[in-house]
Amino acid sequence: DAGVIQSPRHEVTEMGQEVTLRCKPISGHDYLFWYRQTMMRGLELLIYFNNNVPIDDSGMPEDRFSAKMPNASFSTLKIQPSEPRDSAVYFCASKTGGLLTDTQYFGPGTRLTVL
């Protein structure tokens, strides 16, 4: 079975540009999570969805960040305008809501560099 798919794997952009990160969760999973990993702050949750509805976006750093999940198989995280401090690895993860399992499975991540 395919795992969580993220694209692009690497993104280099210039300050002020719009960046869109994409995620396809594991089929059948109804929770989707966006995390950011930096040296300074470690791994932190940005936002998560359940059945395509945003549940908790308290980790979204500011209005420049937005996330959508138009359907069960696709989500985007957009940064507009991007800044050098947004440079990080962005992970998408998914899990099923069943009571017998609690594990989040991570995608390979997108390494974002903002110059």
Add this chain to the structure above:
Amino acid sequence: AQKITQTQPGMFVQEKEAVTLDCTYDTSDQSYGLFWYKQPSSGEMIFLIYQGSYDEQNATEGRYSLNFQKARKSANLVISASQLGDSAMYFCAMREGRRNTGKLIFGQGTTLQVKP
């Protein structure tokens, strides 16, 4: 307040020996879950093992076991018979609340290096 504490920034272990990676947590919830993930140098996050707060037995997955001491609020990862491929960063994480909530809180990680 820090919810997940990993006090060992880096550790070394000899190949074929066992190693314990420490993790303590803080929560007032009765229901929670504890996880360990491995992050090799390639960057992906690999799920290793899970322990629910109501599970009476320590979780085991192959060479990985989780030493769960609820009263001490610790969830240490034990890797038996270390292999060179175990060299990686290891993260302890906690999910607070019921299973159908989602948020994971991660510790700062422990870098493990396995010596041949």
